[in-house]
Amino acid sequence: MNLDWRIGTALNHLAAFEVAVDKGSFTKAAESLGTTQPSISRHIASLEHLLNVPLFNRLHHRVELTDAGQELYDAVKLGLGHIRQTANKITTKQPSNVLTIGCTYGFAHLWLMQRFSALQKLMPEYELRMVTSDTETIFDLEEIDFAIRFGKGDWSDGHSQKLFSEELFPVCSPQYARDHFGGCENVAPLSLLEVNLIHEQVEKYSWLSWTQWLKHLSIDYTPAPDTYFYNNYTLALQTAVEGHGVALAWPQLAELPLKSGQLVELTGLRVRTDYGYDLAYQRHHHQAGKIVNWVKEEVKDQG
Structure with a gap:
Protein backbone atom coordinates (compact mmCIF):
# COMPACT_ATOMS: atom_id res chain seq x y z
CA MET A 1 0.00 0.00 0.00
CA ASN A 2 1.33 3.47 -0.89
CA LEU A 3 2.78 5.18 2.21
CA ASP A 4 1.64 8.68 1.15
CA TRP A 5 -1.94 7.40 0.92
CA ARG A 6 -1.66 5.77 4.35
CA ILE A 7 -0.42 9.00 5.90
CA GLY A 8 -3.18 10.94 4.16
CA THR A 9 -5.79 8.77 5.87
CA ALA A 10 -4.15 9.14 9.27
CA LEU A 11 -4.52 12.85 10.13
CA ASN A 12 -7.14 12.25 12.83
CA HIS A 13 -5.03 9.43 14.19
CA LEU A 14 -1.97 11.71 14.33
CA ALA A 15 -3.89 14.42 16.19
CA ALA A 16 -5.07 11.87 18.77
CA PHE A 17 -1.54 10.47 19.02
CA GLU A 18 -0.07 13.93 19.74
CA VAL A 19 -2.56 14.65 22.55
CA ALA A 20 -2.10 11.17 24.04
CA VAL A 21 1.64 11.78 24.33
CA ASP A 22 1.19 15.31 25.69
CA LYS A 23 -1.32 14.17 28.32
CA GLY A 24 0.54 10.99 29.24
CA SER A 25 -2.47 8.68 28.96
CA PHE A 26 -5.28 7.72 26.62
CA THR A 27 -7.88 8.60 29.27
CA LYS A 28 -6.60 12.16 29.74
CA ALA A 29 -6.32 12.57 25.97
CA ALA A 30 -9.97 11.56 25.63
CA GLU A 31 -10.98 14.13 28.26
CA SER A 32 -9.01 16.84 26.47
CA LEU A 33 -10.55 16.03 23.08
CA GLY A 34 -14.07 15.50 24.41
CA THR A 35 -14.23 11.86 23.39
CA THR A 36 -13.83 8.44 25.02
CA GLN A 37 -10.80 6.41 25.98
CA PRO A 38 -11.75 3.53 23.61
CA SER A 39 -11.92 6.05 20.76
CA ILE A 40 -8.36 7.23 21.47
CA SER A 41 -7.21 3.61 21.71
CA ARG A 42 -8.75 2.89 18.29
CA HIS A 43 -6.98 5.89 16.76
CA ILE A 44 -3.63 4.72 18.15
CA ALA A 45 -4.24 1.11 17.09
CA SER A 46 -5.20 2.24 13.58
CA LEU A 47 -2.08 4.39 13.35
CA GLU A 48 0.12 1.50 14.48
CA HIS A 49 -1.58 -0.73 11.94
CA LEU A 50 -1.04 1.78 9.11
CA LEU A 51 2.62 2.20 9.97
CA ASN A 52 3.12 -1.45 10.92
CA VAL A 53 5.11 -0.51 14.02
CA PRO A 54 4.25 -0.22 17.75
CA LEU A 55 4.23 3.37 19.00
CA PHE A 56 3.57 2.77 22.71
CA ASN A 57 4.57 0.28 25.35
CA ARG A 58 1.37 -0.37 27.32
CA LEU A 59 2.23 -0.50 31.03
CA HIS A 60 -0.10 -1.15 33.97
CA HIS A 61 -1.13 2.42 34.76
CA ARG A 62 0.48 4.37 31.94
CA VAL A 63 1.90 4.23 28.47
CA GLU A 64 5.35 5.16 27.24
CA LEU A 65 6.66 5.80 23.75
CA THR A 66 8.74 3.28 21.87
CA ASP A 67 11.76 4.59 19.95
CA ALA A 68 9.62 4.66 16.80
CA GLY A 69 6.88 6.45 18.71
CA GLN A 70 9.31 9.11 19.94
CA GLU A 71 10.60 9.69 16.41
CA LEU A 72 7.06 10.04 15.07
CA TYR A 73 6.03 12.32 17.95
CA ASP A 74 8.92 14.73 17.26
CA ALA A 75 7.84 14.94 13.61
CA VAL A 76 4.12 15.27 14.42
CA LYS A 77 4.77 17.99 17.01
CA LEU A 78 6.76 20.06 14.55
CA GLY A 79 4.41 19.38 11.65
CA LEU A 80 1.13 20.09 13.43
CA GLY A 81 2.69 23.05 15.21
CA HIS A 82 3.69 24.54 11.88
CA ILE A 83 0.21 23.91 10.47
CA ARG A 84 -1.36 25.67 13.48
CA GLN A 85 0.99 28.64 13.15
CA THR A 86 0.29 28.95 9.44
CA ALA A 87 -3.46 28.59 9.87
CA ASN A 88 -3.43 31.27 12.54
CA LYS A 89 -1.35 33.53 10.32
CA ILE A 90 -3.63 33.31 7.28
CA THR A 91 -6.94 33.47 9.15
CA THR A 92 -6.29 36.12 11.77
CA LYS A 93 -4.35 39.34 11.86
CA GLN A 94 -1.57 39.04 14.38
CA PRO A 95 -2.06 41.61 17.16
CA SER A 96 0.57 44.30 17.47
CA ASN A 97 1.60 43.13 20.95
CA VAL A 98 2.93 39.77 19.71
CA LEU A 99 6.67 39.27 19.15
CA THR A 100 7.95 36.16 17.39
CA ILE A 101 11.38 34.56 17.80
CA GLY A 102 12.49 31.87 15.37
CA CYS A 103 15.21 29.29 15.99
CA THR A 104 16.00 25.63 15.53
CA TYR A 105 14.39 23.09 17.84
CA GLY A 106 17.76 22.31 19.42
CA PHE A 107 18.56 25.95 20.15
CA ALA A 108 15.10 26.48 21.62
CA HIS A 109 15.36 23.43 23.86
CA LEU A 110 18.94 23.93 25.02
CA TRP A 111 19.27 27.72 25.28
CA LEU A 112 16.16 29.81 24.76
CA MET A 113 13.51 27.89 26.69
CA GLN A 114 15.38 28.12 30.01
CA ARG A 115 15.51 31.90 29.54
CA PHE A 116 12.11 32.43 27.97
CA SER A 117 10.24 33.25 31.17
CA ALA A 118 12.88 35.88 32.08
CA LEU A 119 12.46 37.49 28.66
CA GLN A 120 8.69 37.44 29.06
CA LYS A 121 9.00 39.19 32.43
CA LEU A 122 11.18 41.83 30.79
CA MET A 123 8.41 42.52 28.28
CA PRO A 124 5.12 41.86 30.11
CA GLU A 125 3.15 43.97 27.67
CA TYR A 126 4.00 41.57 24.82
CA GLU A 127 3.09 37.99 24.06
CA LEU A 128 6.30 36.23 23.04
CA ARG A 129 6.05 33.30 20.67
CA MET A 130 8.77 30.83 19.71
CA VAL A 131 8.70 29.49 16.16
CA THR A 132 10.92 26.42 15.89
CA SER A 133 12.02 24.48 12.85
CA ASP A 134 14.84 22.13 11.97
CA THR A 135 14.19 22.45 8.24
CA GLU A 136 14.17 26.26 8.03
CA THR A 137 17.10 27.72 9.95
CA ILE A 138 17.30 31.26 8.54
CA PHE A 139 13.70 32.56 8.96
CA ASP A 140 12.35 35.45 6.91
CA LEU A 141 12.48 38.76 8.81
CA GLU A 142 9.42 39.87 6.87
CA GLU A 143 7.48 37.14 8.63
CA ILE A 144 9.16 37.03 12.04
CA ASP A 145 10.46 39.69 14.42
CA PHE A 146 13.70 38.09 15.61
CA ALA A 147 15.60 35.09 14.31
CA ILE A 148 18.47 33.06 15.76
CA ARG A 149 20.62 32.38 12.72
CA PHE A 150 23.77 30.37 12.19
CA GLY A 151 26.43 31.65 9.82
CA LYS A 152 29.12 34.30 9.43
CA GLY A 153 26.84 37.16 10.45
CA ASP A 154 26.77 38.77 7.00
CA TRP A 155 22.97 39.07 6.80
CA SER A 156 21.78 41.49 4.12
CA ASP A 157 18.12 41.75 5.17
CA GLY A 158 18.53 43.34 8.61
CA HIS A 159 20.76 43.99 11.59
CA SER A 160 22.24 41.35 13.85
CA GLN A 161 23.86 40.88 17.24
CA LYS A 162 26.50 38.19 17.70
CA LEU A 163 25.50 35.66 20.34
CA PHE A 164 28.53 33.40 20.33
CA ASP A 274 34.48 32.17 12.24
CA TYR A 275 30.88 30.92 12.13
CA GLY A 276 28.44 31.32 14.97
CA TYR A 277 24.95 32.21 16.18
CA ASP A 278 23.47 35.68 15.65
CA LEU A 279 20.26 37.36 16.69
CA ALA A 280 18.91 38.90 13.46
CA TYR A 281 16.10 41.45 13.41
CA GLN A 282 14.35 43.95 11.20
CA ARG A 283 15.97 47.35 10.77
CA HIS A 284 14.47 49.95 13.13
CA HIS A 285 12.42 47.31 14.98
CA HIS A 286 10.75 49.11 17.88
CA GLN A 287 11.83 46.49 20.46
CA ALA A 288 15.29 45.71 19.09
CA GLY A 289 17.17 47.77 21.67
CA LYS A 290 15.59 46.08 24.68
CA ILE A 291 15.95 42.52 23.35
CA VAL A 292 19.51 43.06 22.05
CA ASN A 293 20.62 44.43 25.44
CA TRP A 294 19.01 41.46 27.18
CA VAL A 295 20.76 39.02 24.84
CA LYS A 296 24.13 40.72 25.46
CA GLU A 297 23.74 40.24 29.20
CA GLU A 298 22.72 36.59 28.85
CA VAL A 299 25.68 35.82 26.61
CA LYS A 300 28.07 37.72 28.90
CA ASP A 301 26.90 35.63 31.85
CA GLN A 302 27.92 32.51 29.91
CA GLY A 303 31.43 33.81 29.58
Whole structure:
Protein backbone atom coordinates (compact mmCIF):
# COMPACT_ATOMS: atom_id res chain seq x y z
CA MET A 1 0.00 0.00 0.00
CA ASN A 2 1.33 3.47 -0.89
CA LEU A 3 2.78 5.18 2.21
CA ASP A 4 1.64 8.68 1.15
CA TRP A 5 -1.94 7.40 0.92
CA ARG A 6 -1.66 5.77 4.35
CA ILE A 7 -0.42 9.00 5.90
CA GLY A 8 -3.18 10.94 4.16
CA THR A 9 -5.79 8.77 5.87
CA ALA A 10 -4.15 9.14 9.27
CA LEU A 11 -4.52 12.85 10.13
CA ASN A 12 -7.14 12.25 12.83
CA HIS A 13 -5.03 9.43 14.19
CA LEU A 14 -1.97 11.71 14.33
CA ALA A 15 -3.89 14.42 16.19
CA ALA A 16 -5.07 11.87 18.77
CA PHE A 17 -1.54 10.47 19.02
CA GLU A 18 -0.07 13.93 19.74
CA VAL A 19 -2.56 14.65 22.55
CA ALA A 20 -2.10 11.17 24.04
CA VAL A 21 1.64 11.78 24.33
CA ASP A 22 1.19 15.31 25.69
CA LYS A 23 -1.32 14.17 28.32
CA GLY A 24 0.54 10.99 29.24
CA SER A 25 -2.47 8.68 28.96
CA PHE A 26 -5.28 7.72 26.62
CA THR A 27 -7.88 8.60 29.27
CA LYS A 28 -6.60 12.16 29.74
CA ALA A 29 -6.32 12.57 25.97
CA ALA A 30 -9.97 11.56 25.63
CA GLU A 31 -10.98 14.13 28.26
CA SER A 32 -9.01 16.84 26.47
CA LEU A 33 -10.55 16.03 23.08
CA GLY A 34 -14.07 15.50 24.41
CA THR A 35 -14.23 11.86 23.39
CA THR A 36 -13.83 8.44 25.02
CA GLN A 37 -10.80 6.41 25.98
CA PRO A 38 -11.75 3.53 23.61
CA SER A 39 -11.92 6.05 20.76
CA ILE A 40 -8.36 7.23 21.47
CA SER A 41 -7.21 3.61 21.71
CA ARG A 42 -8.75 2.89 18.29
CA HIS A 43 -6.98 5.89 16.76
CA ILE A 44 -3.63 4.72 18.15
CA ALA A 45 -4.24 1.11 17.09
CA SER A 46 -5.20 2.24 13.58
CA LEU A 47 -2.08 4.39 13.35
CA GLU A 48 0.12 1.50 14.48
CA HIS A 49 -1.58 -0.73 11.94
CA LEU A 50 -1.04 1.78 9.11
CA LEU A 51 2.62 2.20 9.97
CA ASN A 52 3.12 -1.45 10.92
CA VAL A 53 5.11 -0.51 14.02
CA PRO A 54 4.25 -0.22 17.75
CA LEU A 55 4.23 3.37 19.00
CA PHE A 56 3.57 2.77 22.71
CA ASN A 57 4.57 0.28 25.35
CA ARG A 58 1.37 -0.37 27.32
CA LEU A 59 2.23 -0.50 31.03
CA HIS A 60 -0.10 -1.15 33.97
CA HIS A 61 -1.13 2.42 34.76
CA ARG A 62 0.48 4.37 31.94
CA VAL A 63 1.90 4.23 28.47
CA GLU A 64 5.35 5.16 27.24
CA LEU A 65 6.66 5.80 23.75
CA THR A 66 8.74 3.28 21.87
CA ASP A 67 11.76 4.59 19.95
CA ALA A 68 9.62 4.66 16.80
CA GLY A 69 6.88 6.45 18.71
CA GLN A 70 9.31 9.11 19.94
CA GLU A 71 10.60 9.69 16.41
CA LEU A 72 7.06 10.04 15.07
CA TYR A 73 6.03 12.32 17.95
CA ASP A 74 8.92 14.73 17.26
CA ALA A 75 7.84 14.94 13.61
CA VAL A 76 4.12 15.27 14.42
CA LYS A 77 4.77 17.99 17.01
CA LEU A 78 6.76 20.06 14.55
CA GLY A 79 4.41 19.38 11.65
CA LEU A 80 1.13 20.09 13.43
CA GLY A 81 2.69 23.05 15.21
CA HIS A 82 3.69 24.54 11.88
CA ILE A 83 0.21 23.91 10.47
CA ARG A 84 -1.36 25.67 13.48
CA GLN A 85 0.99 28.64 13.15
CA THR A 86 0.29 28.95 9.44
CA ALA A 87 -3.46 28.59 9.87
CA ASN A 88 -3.43 31.27 12.54
CA LYS A 89 -1.35 33.53 10.32
CA ILE A 90 -3.63 33.31 7.28
CA THR A 91 -6.94 33.47 9.15
CA THR A 92 -6.29 36.12 11.77
CA LYS A 93 -4.35 39.34 11.86
CA GLN A 94 -1.57 39.04 14.38
CA PRO A 95 -2.06 41.61 17.16
CA SER A 96 0.57 44.30 17.47
CA ASN A 97 1.60 43.13 20.95
CA VAL A 98 2.93 39.77 19.71
CA LEU A 99 6.67 39.27 19.15
CA THR A 100 7.95 36.16 17.39
CA ILE A 101 11.38 34.56 17.80
CA GLY A 102 12.49 31.87 15.37
CA CYS A 103 15.21 29.29 15.99
CA THR A 104 16.00 25.63 15.53
CA TYR A 105 14.39 23.09 17.84
CA GLY A 106 17.76 22.31 19.42
CA PHE A 107 18.56 25.95 20.15
CA ALA A 108 15.10 26.48 21.62
CA HIS A 109 15.36 23.43 23.86
CA LEU A 110 18.94 23.93 25.02
CA TRP A 111 19.27 27.72 25.28
CA LEU A 112 16.16 29.81 24.76
CA MET A 113 13.51 27.89 26.69
CA GLN A 114 15.38 28.12 30.01
CA ARG A 115 15.51 31.90 29.54
CA PHE A 116 12.11 32.43 27.97
CA SER A 117 10.24 33.25 31.17
CA ALA A 118 12.88 35.88 32.08
CA LEU A 119 12.46 37.49 28.66
CA GLN A 120 8.69 37.44 29.06
CA LYS A 121 9.00 39.19 32.43
CA LEU A 122 11.18 41.83 30.79
CA MET A 123 8.41 42.52 28.28
CA PRO A 124 5.12 41.86 30.11
CA GLU A 125 3.15 43.97 27.67
CA TYR A 126 4.00 41.57 24.82
CA GLU A 127 3.09 37.99 24.06
CA LEU A 128 6.30 36.23 23.04
CA ARG A 129 6.05 33.30 20.67
CA MET A 130 8.77 30.83 19.71
CA VAL A 131 8.70 29.49 16.16
CA THR A 132 10.92 26.42 15.89
CA SER A 133 12.02 24.48 12.85
CA ASP A 134 14.84 22.13 11.97
CA THR A 135 14.19 22.45 8.24
CA GLU A 136 14.17 26.26 8.03
CA THR A 137 17.10 27.72 9.95
CA ILE A 138 17.30 31.26 8.54
CA PHE A 139 13.70 32.56 8.96
CA ASP A 140 12.35 35.45 6.91
CA LEU A 141 12.48 38.76 8.81
CA GLU A 142 9.42 39.87 6.87
CA GLU A 143 7.48 37.14 8.63
CA ILE A 144 9.16 37.03 12.04
CA ASP A 145 10.46 39.69 14.42
CA PHE A 146 13.70 38.09 15.61
CA ALA A 147 15.60 35.09 14.31
CA ILE A 148 18.47 33.06 15.76
CA ARG A 149 20.62 32.38 12.72
CA PHE A 150 23.77 30.37 12.19
CA GLY A 151 26.43 31.65 9.82
CA LYS A 152 29.12 34.30 9.43
CA GLY A 153 26.84 37.16 10.45
CA ASP A 154 26.77 38.77 7.00
CA TRP A 155 22.97 39.07 6.80
CA SER A 156 21.78 41.49 4.12
CA ASP A 157 18.12 41.75 5.17
CA GLY A 158 18.53 43.34 8.61
CA HIS A 159 20.76 43.99 11.59
CA SER A 160 22.24 41.35 13.85
CA GLN A 161 23.86 40.88 17.24
CA LYS A 162 26.50 38.19 17.70
CA LEU A 163 25.50 35.66 20.34
CA PHE A 164 28.53 33.40 20.33
CA SER A 165 31.04 31.96 17.89
CA GLU A 166 31.20 28.33 16.87
CA GLU A 167 33.35 26.52 19.42
CA LEU A 168 33.08 22.74 19.58
CA PHE A 169 34.69 20.16 21.82
CA PRO A 170 34.06 16.46 22.57
CA VAL A 171 31.89 15.49 25.54
CA CYS A 172 30.71 12.23 27.06
CA SER A 173 29.38 10.91 30.34
CA PRO A 174 31.89 10.77 33.25
CA GLN A 175 31.75 6.96 33.28
CA TYR A 176 32.38 6.77 29.53
CA ALA A 177 35.42 9.03 29.96
CA ARG A 178 36.81 6.80 32.73
CA ASP A 179 36.16 3.58 30.83
CA HIS A 180 37.60 4.67 27.47
CA PHE A 181 40.14 7.43 28.21
CA GLY A 182 41.05 6.94 31.85
CA GLY A 183 39.46 10.31 32.58
CA CYS A 184 38.72 13.51 30.72
CA GLU A 185 42.09 15.29 30.94
CA ASN A 186 44.57 15.49 28.06
CA VAL A 187 42.78 13.02 25.80
CA ALA A 188 44.76 12.20 22.65
CA PRO A 189 42.77 13.25 19.54
CA LEU A 190 43.54 9.98 17.74
CA SER A 191 41.97 7.99 20.58
CA LEU A 192 38.58 9.37 19.51
CA LEU A 193 38.75 7.16 16.44
CA GLU A 194 38.61 4.11 18.72
CA VAL A 195 35.28 4.95 20.40
CA ASN A 196 31.68 5.48 19.32
CA LEU A 197 31.25 8.96 17.87
CA ILE A 198 27.69 10.31 18.04
CA HIS A 199 26.73 11.96 14.76
CA GLU A 200 24.12 14.50 13.77
CA GLN A 201 22.84 15.34 10.31
CA VAL A 202 24.64 18.64 9.77
CA GLU A 203 24.64 19.18 6.00
CA LYS A 204 21.73 21.64 6.06
CA TYR A 205 23.09 23.63 9.01
CA SER A 206 26.76 24.25 8.06
CA TRP A 207 28.14 23.67 11.57
CA LEU A 208 31.05 21.28 11.95
CA SER A 209 30.61 17.55 11.49
CA TRP A 210 32.98 15.06 13.09
CA THR A 211 34.84 14.79 9.78
CA GLN A 212 35.36 18.55 9.59
CA TRP A 213 36.15 18.91 13.29
CA LEU A 214 38.80 16.19 13.18
CA LYS A 215 40.27 17.76 10.05
CA HIS A 216 40.99 20.87 12.15
CA LEU A 217 43.17 18.56 14.25
CA SER A 218 44.86 17.16 11.11
CA ILE A 219 43.05 13.82 11.39
CA ASP A 220 41.35 12.22 8.39
CA TYR A 221 38.04 10.55 9.21
CA THR A 222 35.12 9.18 7.25
CA PRO A 223 32.08 7.69 9.04
CA ALA A 224 31.37 4.04 8.36
CA PRO A 225 28.54 3.35 5.87
CA ASP A 226 26.25 2.06 8.63
CA THR A 227 26.76 5.09 10.90
CA TYR A 228 23.55 6.38 12.48
CA PHE A 229 22.91 10.13 12.18
CA TYR A 230 20.55 11.82 14.65
CA ASN A 231 18.17 14.33 13.10
CA ASN A 232 18.63 17.01 15.76
CA TYR A 233 21.30 18.16 18.18
CA THR A 234 19.22 17.59 21.32
CA LEU A 235 18.93 13.87 20.64
CA ALA A 236 22.65 13.57 19.90
CA LEU A 237 23.55 15.29 23.17
CA GLN A 238 21.10 13.16 25.17
CA THR A 239 22.69 10.03 23.72
CA ALA A 240 26.03 11.18 25.13
CA VAL A 241 24.43 11.87 28.52
CA GLU A 242 23.14 8.28 28.52
CA GLY A 243 26.68 6.98 28.09
CA HIS A 244 26.55 5.72 24.52
CA GLY A 245 29.52 7.59 23.08
CA VAL A 246 31.17 10.95 22.45
CA ALA A 247 29.36 13.95 20.97
CA LEU A 248 30.51 17.39 19.86
CA ALA A 249 29.23 20.15 22.12
CA TRP A 250 28.89 23.90 22.20
CA PRO A 251 29.72 25.35 25.64
CA GLN A 252 26.56 27.47 25.56
CA LEU A 253 24.18 24.76 24.36
CA ALA A 254 25.57 22.04 26.62
CA GLU A 255 25.74 24.36 29.63
CA LEU A 256 23.23 22.52 31.85
CA PRO A 257 24.52 18.93 31.46
CA LEU A 258 28.10 20.16 31.86
CA LYS A 259 27.29 22.09 35.04
CA SER A 260 25.30 19.21 36.48
CA GLY A 261 28.08 16.71 35.75
CA GLN A 262 26.00 14.62 33.36
CA LEU A 263 28.61 15.41 30.71
CA VAL A 264 32.32 16.14 30.93
CA GLU A 265 34.53 17.89 28.41
CA LEU A 266 37.48 15.98 27.01
CA THR A 267 39.89 18.83 27.59
CA GLY A 268 42.41 20.44 25.29
CA LEU A 269 40.47 19.72 22.11
CA ARG A 270 38.40 22.85 21.43
CA VAL A 271 38.00 23.94 17.81
CA ARG A 272 36.78 27.46 16.98
CA THR A 273 35.65 28.82 13.59
CA ASP A 274 34.48 32.17 12.24
CA TYR A 275 30.88 30.92 12.13
CA GLY A 276 28.44 31.32 14.97
CA TYR A 277 24.95 32.21 16.18
CA ASP A 278 23.47 35.68 15.65
CA LEU A 279 20.26 37.36 16.69
CA ALA A 280 18.91 38.90 13.46
CA TYR A 281 16.10 41.45 13.41
CA GLN A 282 14.35 43.95 11.20
CA ARG A 283 15.97 47.35 10.77
CA HIS A 284 14.47 49.95 13.13
CA HIS A 285 12.42 47.31 14.98
CA HIS A 286 10.75 49.11 17.88
CA GLN A 287 11.83 46.49 20.46
CA ALA A 288 15.29 45.71 19.09
CA GLY A 289 17.17 47.77 21.67
CA LYS A 290 15.59 46.08 24.68
CA ILE A 291 15.95 42.52 23.35
CA VAL A 292 19.51 43.06 22.05
CA ASN A 293 20.62 44.43 25.44
CA TRP A 294 19.01 41.46 27.18
CA VAL A 295 20.76 39.02 24.84
CA LYS A 296 24.13 40.72 25.46
CA GLU A 297 23.74 40.24 29.20
CA GLU A 298 22.72 36.59 28.85
CA VAL A 299 25.68 35.82 26.61
CA LYS A 300 28.07 37.72 28.90
CA ASP A 301 26.90 35.63 31.85
CA GLN A 302 27.92 32.51 29.91
CA GLY A 303 31.43 33.81 29.58
